[in-house]
Amino acid sequence: MSDANQKFKAWWLLSPTLLLYSLTFLLPVLLLVVMSFAKFENSVTEFGFYLGNYRKVFGDGITLLIFWRTVKLSVYITVACVVLGFPVAMVMRRAGPRGRLWLLFFIVSPLLTSIIVRNVAWVLILGRSGIINDTLREWGLIASPLPLMYNSFGVVLAVVHVYMSFMVLPIYGALQAINPSTEEAAASLGASPLRVFWFVTLPQSLPGLAAGCTLVFILSMGVYLTPVIMGGNFVVTLPMLITDVVRNQYNWPTASAMSLMLLVAIGAMVLVSSVVQKFGGRH
Amino acid sequence: MSDVEIQSAVKKYGRFTAVDSLDLTVSGGEFVTLLGPSGCGKTTTLRMVGGFVRPTSGRIRISDEDVTDKPPQKRKVGFVFQNYALFPHMDVARNVGFGLRMANRERSEREKRVAEILSMVRLGHLSDRMPSQLSGGQQQRVALARALIIQPSVLLLDEPFGALDKQLRDHMRVELRELQRSLGISTLFVTHDQDEALSMSDRIVVMSEGKAAQLGSPSEIYERPNSKFVAEFMGHSNIFDCLVEDVSKDGASISLNGVGFFTNSPSARKGSRMTAMIRPENIEFADSGEKRGDATVAATVAGMEYLGSTVQVTLSLEAGISLVARQTNTESATGSKLRTGQNVAVRIPPEAVRLL
Numbered sequence: 193m194s195d196a197n198q199k200f201k202a203w204w205l206l207s208p209t210l211l212l213y214s215l216t217f218l219l220p221v222l223l224l225v226v227m228s229f230a231k232f233e234n235s236v237t238e239f240g241f242y243l244g245n246y247r248k249v250f251g252d253g254i255t256l257l258i259f260w261r262t263v264k265l266s267v268y269i270t271v272a273c274v275v276l277g278f279p280v281a282m283v284m285r286r287a288g289p290r291g292r293l294w295l296l297f298f299i300v301s302p303l304l305t306s307i308i309v310r311n312v313a314w315v316l317i318l319g320r321s322g323i324i325n326d327t328l329r330e331w332g333l334i335a336s337p338l339p340l341m342y343n344s345f346g347v348v349l350a351v352v353h354v355y356m357s358f359m360v361l362p363i364y365g366a367l368q369a370i371n372p373s374t375e376e377a378a379a380s381l382g383a384s385p386l387r388v389f390w391f392v393t394l395p396q397s398l399p400g401l402a403a404g405c406t407l408v409f410i411l412s413m414g415v416y417l418t419p420v421i422m423g424g425n426f427v428v429t430l431p432m433l434i435t436d437v438v439r440n441q442y443n444w445p446t447a448s449a450m451s452l453m454l455l456v457a458i459g460a461m462v463l464v465s466s467v468v469q470k471f472g473g474r475h
Numbered sequence: 476m477s478d479v480e481i482q483s484a485v486k487k488y489g490r491f492t493a494v495d496s497l498d499l500t501v502s503g504g505e506f507v508t509l510l511g512p513s514g515c516g517k518t519t520t521l522r523m524v525g526g527f528v529r530p531t532s533g534r535i536r537i538s539d540e541d542v543t544d545k546p547p548q549k550r551k552v553g554f555v556f557q558n559y560a561l562f563p564h565m566d567v568a569r570n571v572g573f574g575l576r577m578a579n580r581e582r583s584e585r586e587k588r589v590a591e592i593l594s595m596v597r598l599g600h601l602s603d604r605m606p607s608q609l610s611g612g613q614q615q616r617v618a619l620a621r622a623l624i625i626q627p628s629v630l631l632l633d634e635p636f637g638a639l640d641k642q643l644r645d646h647m648r649v650e651l652r653e654l655q656r657s658l659g660i661s662t663l664f665v666t667h668d669q670d671e672a673l674s675m676s677d678r679i680v681v682m683s684e685g686k687a688a689q690l691g692s693p694s695e696i697y698e699r700p701n702s703k704f705v706a707e708f709m710g711h712s713n714i715f716d717c718l719v720e721d722v723s724k725d726g727a728s729i730s731l732n733g734v735g736f737f738t739n740s741p742s743a744r745k746g747s748r749m750t751a752m753i754r755p756e757n758i759e760f761a762d763s764g765e766k767r768g769d770a771t772v773a774a775t776v777a778g779m780e781y782l783g784s785t786v787q788v789t790l791s792l793e794a795g796i797s798l799v800a801r802q803t804n805t806e807s808a809t810g811s812k813l814r815t816g817q818n819v820a821v822r823i824p825p826e827a828v829r830l831l
């Protein structure tokens with residue numbers, strides 16, 4: 193059978209997925225685009241080609257600010273996940289089957305708990321009179337409570353906690369695929385353990401790293417409930433703003449324009465990551 | 476002055492002993508092969524020299540320096556892995572130049588040396604290919620060049636030709652040996668292929684269950700195996716338990732299940748049970764009709780196997796003894812004209828029988 197034929201066959205297999213995606217993704221996005229050009233005045237939506245929503249989004253100063261804050265938070269979250277998650281993935285690779293299972297359970301466990309329970313627990317730990325602040329005050333180490341939540345720190349911490357597995361698992365997968373002999377070869381050629389990691393392990397794990405970053409970044413850009421609870425009204429993110437515009441102002445057109453902004457940012461991230469996955473790691 | 480010295484090295488994994496007090500010295504550009512069946516501890520031994528496995532006891536010395544406690548990066552050994560272990564994210568030139576880069580050599584020097592060594596392994600034209608774009612033999616040569624560029628005190632190769640087809644394997648044997656000779660680098664080579672070991676080595680260590688069963692030159696190992704295990708592993712087919720019936724000045728008579736043979740093997744002790752090995756290529760077929768008295772044995776041809784340049788004849792003797800004879804496949808050779816089921820007389824000269 194020719195290559196072309198096989199490609200055709202492979203595409204066929206995607207058709208149920210494609211159908212599902214066009215119904216649940218492409219169609220809504222199309223609606224979003226149409227809606228973002230509609231005019232909303234006196235609680236009446238009028239379809240057409242009206243640029244006012246975009247003018248507002250880019251011009252009112254506040255939306256763009258919140259957008260950048262959301263990007264910044266997502267970057268913090270992604271970086272924190274890399275810094276904390278890479279070592280975990282390395283340990284998982286070296287661990288025996290039992291240790292690996294425990295680590296896996298430990299990393300995935302936040303996903304198994306209800307989002308409300310998890311965040312209430314964070315409040316009990318990080319809040320003004322949470323476990324940490326109470327303990328430190330009792331020991332006389334601090335006079336007034338440390339600001340551990342209702343700020344970016346709290347949001348980043350809580351989101352990193354949930355999304356860690358989306359970073360660890362792809363990295364672990366990539367590490368698992370590395371032939372350990374390549375690392376041994378590097379060592380016998382005079383590379384110290386640090387240089388083995390830098391020149392051999394890390395470049396070979398880049399596809400997993402890029403996949404993990406993409407997942408965590410995308411998820412972080414859209415995370416809603418955790419910042420609401422952990423940040424209160426002090427850390428407003430774009431999803432929170434969009435929700436507010438829809439829920440309190442019933443302004444679907446402006447919310448659509450904002451959503452598309454989010455979508456484009458995510459699309460850009462996916463593009464960058466796929467380029468990294470394709471060409472990254474080459475020395 | 477020795478390049479590698481393994482001093483009663485032991486490696487235990489839990490209760491299991493993978494390598495059992497092994498001693499070996501390699502020096503002066505020698506090519507030494509560790510030969511043995513799967514699981515006998517060849518790789519473990521090599522990895523102990525490379526620094527990837529710590530011996531449970533014993534010492535490893537490289538260039539007369541005790542390196543037992545040193546990590547691989549401080550040992551200056553060239554290690555070629557079975558699956559080559561090229562860096563998949565680096566092109567050929569970067570793979571080969573890696574060792575120099577780790578030694579912080581100048582770029583210009585690196586490029587010059589890489590070009591030199593690549594032309595030495597005849598890969599100059601492929602320096603910007605990625606490993607995935609190379610054939611098995613080419614990858615093999617890159618791995619070799621990468622290991623050699625650091626000018627190691629010793630070259631360690633773990634079944635480097637395992638993944639290559641027969642023709643390429645034969646070709647690479649010659650190529651590696653020539654390269655190794657011209658560089659004069661002491662080499663420790665691992666294989667489980669006795670032909671490979673015989674054709675390449677200055678000395679062979681036959682290993683069995685972590686121990687050195689025999690150490691010697693290829694001809695010593697092949698012609699004078701010191702045990703049944705070595706004889707069998709070297710591919711000898713006619714190995715029998717026998718009883719030494721009588722020993723005289725010029726030889727001994729032995730009995731295999733009552734069938735008598737005469738041997739000039741020196742190690743015979745009267746009345747003892749020993750292992751006899753009969754070399755297939757020394758068995759002669761008496762021409763039909765010709766009778767040479769007690770020197771011939773009656774046999775039936777049980778099977779013929781055509782092997783190209785030779786013909787292997789399985790003979791069935793009395794007392795249930797099955798003997799393999801090998802004849803050069805020429806027009807005139809008697810053995811090549813035999814047919815299964817035919818009755819023949821075979822002559823087994825005393826020098827064909829060795830007692831182990």
Ligand SMILES: Nc1ncnc2c1ncn2[C@@H]1O[C@H](COP(=O)(O)OP(=O)(O)OP(=O)(O)O)[C@@H](O)[C@H]1O
Pocket residue numbers: 488492493511512513514515516517518519520667
């Ligand atoms: N990390 C390990 N843990 C436990 N046992 C091991 C380990 N490495 C090797 N062994 C055991 O030690 C013995 C020798 O292994 P080794 O790899 O040296 O064999 P080998 O002679 O190279 O065999 P092969 O020809 O199959 O490569 C084997 O029985 C193997 O199961």
Ligand SMILES: [Mg+2]
Pocket residue numbers: 517518519
């Ligand atoms: Mg092995």
